[in-house]
Amino acid sequence: MASSDYAAVSFDDSDTRRDEMHSTIEQWIDDLVDSVDDAQASAEFQEWLDVQRQFHDYSYRNTLLIKRQCPEASRVAGYRTWQDEFERHVKEGEQAIWIWAPIITKRCPECENSPSYHANTDCDYNGTPPEEWSRGLVGFRPAPVFDISQTDGKPLPDLETAATGDASDLVGQLTDAASELGVTVRIVPEDEWSHGSARGVCQRLSLVDVQPLVEVKDRANEADLARTLVHEYAHALLHFDVDDDTERAKREVEAEAVAYIVGRYCGLDTSGSAFYLATWESDDANVIRERLGRISRTATEIIALLED
Numbered sequence: 001m002a003s004s005d006y007a008a009v010s011f012d013d014s015d016t017r018r019d020e021m022h023s024t025i026e027q028w029i030d031d032l033v034d035s036v037d038d039a040q041a042s043a044e045f046q047e048w049l050d051v052q053r054q055f056h057d058y059s060y061r062n063t064l065l066i067k068r069q070c071p072e073a074s075r076v077a078g079y080r081t082w083q084d085e086f087e088r089h090v091k092e093g094e095q096a097i098w099i100w101a102p103i104i105t106k107r108c109p110e111c112e113n114s115p116s117y118h119a120n121t122d123c124d125y126n127g128t129p130p131e132e133w134s135r136g137l138v139g140f141r142p143a144p145v146f147d148i149s150q151t152d153g154k155p156l157p158d159l160e161t162a163a164t165g166d167a168s169d170l171v172g173q174l175t176d177a178a179s180e181l182g183v184t185v186r187i188v189p190e191d192e193w194s195h196g197s198a199r200g201v202c203q204r205l206s207l208v209d210v211q212p213l214v215e216v217k218d219r220a221n222e223a224d225l226a227r228t229l230v231h232e233y234a235h236a237l238l239h240f241d242v243d244d245d246t247e248r249a250k251r252e253v254e255a256e257a258v259a260y261i262v263g264r265y266c267g268l269d270t271s272g273s274a275f276y277l278a279t280w281e282s283d284d285a286n287v288i289r290e291r292l293g294r295i296s297r298t299a300t301e302i303i304a305l306l307e308d
Contacts, residue, residue: 008267021303025261025296032260033288035274045278048157052279054085062099066145067196069097073147074197075156082146088153096144103141106133114138159279161272163227163263170226170266170306174233177305178214183236185214185229193217200228202235212236223268227259230302234258237298249280254291254298256280261299266306 009024011017039045055075058066066073076097082088108118110125117138118130148156171187178185184205195201200216214232219225234255256273263270277288288295 009265021300022296025299026292028261028264029257029288029292029295032257032273032277033286035271036277036288039274039278044157045159045275048159048279051086051156054081058099065099066097066147070147071194072149072196073097075148076145078143078145082151082153086151086154086156088148088151090146090151094146094150096146098142099145100140101143102137103139104135105138106130107136107138108133112136112138159272159275161276162221162224163259163268163270163272164221165223165268167222167226167266167268170268171222171229173306174226174229177302178233180305181233181237181302183212183214183233186216187218187225188215189218199224200232202232202240212240223263226266227263227268227270227273230262231255231259233302234298237301238294250287250291252280253277253287254295257288257291257295258299258302261295262302262306265299265303 011020011024013020055077058076066076070076077086079090082090103114105114107114108123108125108130109127111118111121111123113121113123115130115133118125175185175187195215195217198217199219200214202212202214205211205213212235214229214236216225216228216232232255235251238254238258239251256276260270260273263273
């Protein structure tokens with residue numbers, strides 16, 4: 001990936017500060033785009049991508065079922081799938097997570113039932129014999145799956161996206177800045193974290209209080225904790241009132257680009273952002289450039305508060 005200097009940056013000259021910040025952020029965006037391109041082409045990313053493609057994209061209904069039964073679930077698959085595809089096995093005594101699995105079989109073109117159910121209905125379709133019917137969805141059945149935390153075996157490839165470096169008192173500065181940004185912030189101990197594999201979330205404070213609530217999972221790596229705080233602050237500033245799942249990937253691009261810029265300004269190594277963004281924008285990293293204005297304004301706002 002593109003190399004970068006992780007020394008903290010300052011814009012001390014008030015006469016040139018605006019232009020310096022603008023040109024520097026543009027250069028950093030160019031660096032980030034190049035890094036995402038490099039990440040996507042890397043063998044490490046391709047190996048990770050090959051494994052991710054083997055996991056099912058569960059429906060909203062099944063996602064709710066999984067989270068209700070196992071809130072910390074991150075990657076789930078069937079018993080045999082863990083064995084055959086991932087060389088892992090379900091640990092003894094683990095309880096299954098039950099979801100609805102589709103039943104795909106030959107079905108009547110008229111009543112859309114399987115041959116056995118069709119025989120017990122009033123449907124009089126006889127245009128073609130059952131053995132010539134096309135296959136399709138005829139219903140759902142309960143099926144057991146297991147989360148990766150319930151298995152042992154060959155490790156799955158992972159991407160190192162965490163920020164590193166000397167965060168100094170950056171976490172404290174960011175939490176102090178929350179009220180200026182109109183955000184309530186909570187750093188949640190790891191054993192109390194209830195948002196699965198996410199490192200941070202941005203949501204409503206309550207049903208009656210619509211102020212953004214940013215929660216991040218506490219960790220020893222304060223550089224990455226700071227990066228996550230900035231990422232979620234960016235969501236609060238840019239996306240809090242946006243309710244459009246089709247925009248989710250682009251919102252992640254904006255939030256992570258802001259985290260990359262602010263982290264780099266503070267002297268952190270945020271090069272892992274390239275892998276993070278590669279997982280969201282695997283086709284075109286230039287979406288980062290397309291959204292430069294929003295990214296730049298939000299990063300500048302947070303940087304200004306840190307300078308104050």
